[in-house]
Amino acid sequence: MYALYSxxxxxxxxxxxxxYLWKGRGSGKYLRTLGERLGGPPASLATGEPSIWxxxxxxxxxxxxxxxxxxxxxxxPARRVIVSTTTETGNALARKALAADGVFFSPLxxxxxxxxxxxxxxxxxxxxxETEIWPNLIHEAHRxxxxxxxxxxRLSPRSxxxxxxxxxxLARVLGEVDVxxxxxxxxxxxxxxxxxxxxxxxxxxxxxxxxxxxxxxSPSALAALxxxxxxxxxxxxxxxxxxxxxxxxxxxxxxxxEVPGLRLLxxxxxxxxxxxxxxxxxxxxxxxxxxxxxxTTAWRDGDVLLLDTMGELAQAYPFATVVFVGGSLVPTGGHxxxxxxxxxxxxxxGPHMENFQEIADEFRKAGALVQIGHAAELGRAVVRxxxxxxxxxxxxxxxxxxxxxxxxxxxATVEALAELVA
Numbered sequence: 001m002y003a004l005y006s007x008x009x010x011x012x013x014x015x016x017x018x019x020y021l022w023k024g025r026g027s028g029k030y031l032r033t034l035g036e037r038l039g040g041p042p043a044s045l046a047t048g049e050p051s052i053w054x055x056x057x058x059x060x061x062x063x064x065x066x067x068x069x070x071x072x073x074x075x076x077p078a079r080r081v082i083v084s085t086t087t088e089t090g091n092a093l094a095r096k097a098l099a100a101d102g103v104f105f106s107p108l109x110x111x112x113x114x115x116x117x118x119x120x121x122x123x124x125x126x127x128x129x130e131t132e133i134w135p136n137l138i139h140e141a142h143r144x145x146x147x148x149x150x151x152x153x154r155l156s157p158r159s160x161x162x163x164x165x166x167x168x169x170l171a172r173v174l175g176e177v178d179v180x181x182x183x184x185x186x187x188x189x190x191x192x193x194x195x196x197x198x199x200x201x202x203x204x205x206x207x208x209x210x211x212x213x214x215x216x217x218s219p220s221a222l223a224a225l226x227x228x229x230x231x232x233x234x235x236x237x238x239x240x241x242x243x244x245x246x247x248x249x250x251x252x253x254x255x256x257x258e259v260p261g262l263r264l265l266x267x268x269x270x271x272x273x274x275x276x277x278x279x280x281x282x283x284x285x286x287x288x289x290x291x292x293x294x295x296t297t298a299w300r301d302g303d304v305l306l307l308d309t310m311g312e313l314a315q316a317y318p319f320a321t322v323v324f325v326g327g328s329l330v331p332t333g334g335h336x337x338x339x340x341x342x343x344x345x346x347x348x349x350g351p352h353m354e355n356f357q358e359i360a361d362e363f364r365k366a367g368a369l370v371q372i373g374h375a376a377e378l379g380r381a382v383v384r385x386x387x388x389x390x391x392x393x394x395x396x397x398x399x400x401x402x403x404x405x406x407x408x409x410x411x412a413t414v415e416a417l418a419e420l421v422a
Contacts, residue, residue, distance in 0.1 A: 046120025
């Protein structure tokens with residue numbers, strides 16, 4: 001099975017190579033990271049000294065990994081804790097935000113690549129954050145005696161049917177994972193349904209309830225940039241996706257008709273789309289300022305601030321009057337509402353929250369979230385909250401209380417992982 005999988009993956013990578021080489025022709029980002037992706041962690045990491053290897057794909061997983069790194073380093077101070085990522089944005093944030101002993105790009109899931117990485121890192125434990133099922137990585141780690149764990153595991157209703165169709169193949173791979181530490185019972189049941197051994201599946205909760213704020217400017221510095229003392233309200237639209245920015249810009253124009261002076265901070269989920277979003281806003285008649293152009297100067301000119309820096313969105317939320325969390329007006333599954341919830345803000349999301357359905361349901365049941373059914377409702381929802389400070393305060397307090405009441409998953413996860421380290 002593994003030989004056929006490796007052959008199929010190798011052929012797929014060869015077929016896709018011209019596209020990615022063309023796509024990265026200007027920046028060279030794919031060629032620049034190719035050595036590590038082929039199983040060559042930097043020489044400073046590939047020393048063969050015992051380690052704990054945490055794999056976190058992108059920004060969201062890196063934020064989860066932050067607590068894991070700190071917890072595991074505290075429990076095992078003599079062990080190196082090394083983090084791998086898949087995306088460049090995740091890699092950049094990991095280098096900036098984590099107290100890891102090293103960060104590198106994860107190897108492609110080819111037998112030779114993962115064997116070289118495992119030999120160089122010599123991990124006693126491989127931790128896969130959320131649900132990263134890489135057959136060769138899991139198999140080769142298991143074969144060499146490395147314990148394998150899924151931490152903060154989740155299987156969304158959206159992705160579950162795809163995994164179910166692969167159950168005959170997945171069952172063998174999942175049988176080589178030592179423990180599945182899942183966010184909730186629904187995720188645990190889906191893991192069992194696709195072949196995870198029932199006795200190895202445990203519910204430890206969602207670490208994101210415990211996750212500290214993302215790294216970035218200090219709150220006081222960001223307050224100065226955003227003009228926290230300004231009388232005009234601030235709408236933060238975070239983690240927006242393609243197709244949403246136009247809708248947000250339409251909504252802010254609608255809202256300003258009733259709330260003059262409303263400012264908009266917009267943060268695209270993918271940094272490579274920043275220029276496109278600037279162009280959209282300017283075509284709509286807005287005066288746009290890029291966060292990177294401000295330096296330490298307060299935002300005074302322009303009615304739209306484009307957040308084009310890494311790790312600052314979480315620290316912008318406390319200064320928002322109203323928050324919209326993106327990925328939810330278009331069918332991309334939504335994004336996490338916990339960061340604005342921790343900040344005690346009034347949060348609006350669209351109808352598409354499939355990837356974070358359990359959290360969204362919990363927030364709704366607690367009266368801590370406004371979910372609209374259609375993009376046309378966004379402007380009206382923003383205006384209603386801007387004009388109702390009591391409702392904003394109630395939503396924010398309910399969100400903060402819900403987050404506080406669900407803390408503890410990080411400690412439970414670290415304790416479970418520690419049981420696997422000899």
